[in-house]
């Protein structure tokens with residue numbers, strides 16, 4: 001039985017978890033930094049403990065302080081949200097050794113999927129398609145060039161400990177490849193304390209399509225369909241939607257089966273995401289698994305009607321999934337726009353500060369997940385996402401129209417936000433036609449005068 005949960009996060013996801021717990025009758029403990037006293041999740045949780053200074057390395061990253069708070073308040077479980085300690089296998093282990101349930105996969109699954117090269121090899125053995133490349137890490141320039149010639153250019157070099165696009169380099173010939181190989185190694189060493197890299201054929205302008213997984217502790221693994229996350233800038237997603245306008249029902253079936261096989265190969269438990277890149281011809285390739293709940297999970301919730309945070313908690317409590325794969329029904333279309341405190345017309349410079357008037361949209365098919373309100377001050381210490389606007393409709397056209405309507409109602413005064421950019425994208429024929437690949441946003445920005453957003 002889980003009676004009380006510590007929420008080891010901040011912002012909208014902390015509030016999202018408080019809300020799920022309330023509905024389940026579970027008590028909540030918020031932990032917060034000195035910069036987050038005003039946050040709605042601190043106000044709405046049953047209890048709150050300040051765990052340190054504003055910087056996340058002094059608070060939300062401090063496993064020792066979080067576990068101390070958990071012991072003091074006598075919680076049964078910790079929900080890590082996304083980011084911070086959510087994919088830290090040592091933290092998951094520490095929770096287990098203190099007899100606190102970590103609401104997420106076993107430490108061993110986190111560790112295995114955290115090594116992107118081991119993850120690839122694990123799912124390959126289970127029959128999941130991967131991008132052609134090196135078998136495991138590459139340890140010398142000579143080996144790099146040899147394997148590079150075999151797979152052919154362009155080639156992408158990725159850090160074994162990377163993920164989410166961090167520490168990737170692209171090379172187009174032997175000369176640049178040798179150079180990029182050394183740069184990638186030293187960057188990986190600096191960023192992750194692990195200089196190990198692997199290489200893959202570089203798939204140009206793919207779509208980024210991921211499958212939501214739920215797996216219980218009794219061995220049942222389900223997928224809940226896909227999210228198309230192709231609209232992104234420097235690996236920060238801006239818009240996500242489900243279903244993907246690119247997938248045929250045949251491709252969706254094959255990718256869904258592959259996603260389930262990938263999770264089974266990792267002996268996965270709880271909510272997770274299998275990331276694929278999909279080329280123009282419909283070839284799909286596993287690239288990595290995210291062993292956490294993701295920012296864009298509401299898109300799947302709106303289409304399937306399944307509350308993913310509640311499912312995470314039930315799974316952690318040892319309950320069996322109540323559904324079979326065939327019971328999952330997909331209704332209509334959902335789209336999410338990330339609302340960031342940034343100025344898109346000034347190269348997305350962060351725009352922290354105090355919100356004056358705040359008015360959030362509502363009405364049929366509109367959902368706002370945000371921890372902010374009129375008079376709230378956005379601290380400069382964390383990432384700039386201040387909320388998510390999600391629209392659901394019977395089909396893609398209706399969801400896009402509803403999203404545009406909701407964006408037009410959304411008032412956030414006093415700071416710059418991505419709202420005007422979203423309105424411009426939702427008016428763009430290429431986006432409306434469902435043609436966006438991962439190259440889309442940059443191309444859109446280069447042909448659109450900034451005064452239009």
Ligand code: MV4
Pocket residue numbers: 131156163164165166200201202203204206208232235275277287288438
């Ligand atoms: C790739 C790729 C093309 N070819 N791998 C980006 C995030 C990380 N999860 C893996 N990513 C990619 N891996 C191969 N072999 C393209 C991406 C990619 C991407 C690359 C450059 C610019 C934007 C991108 C957006 C999504 C995915």
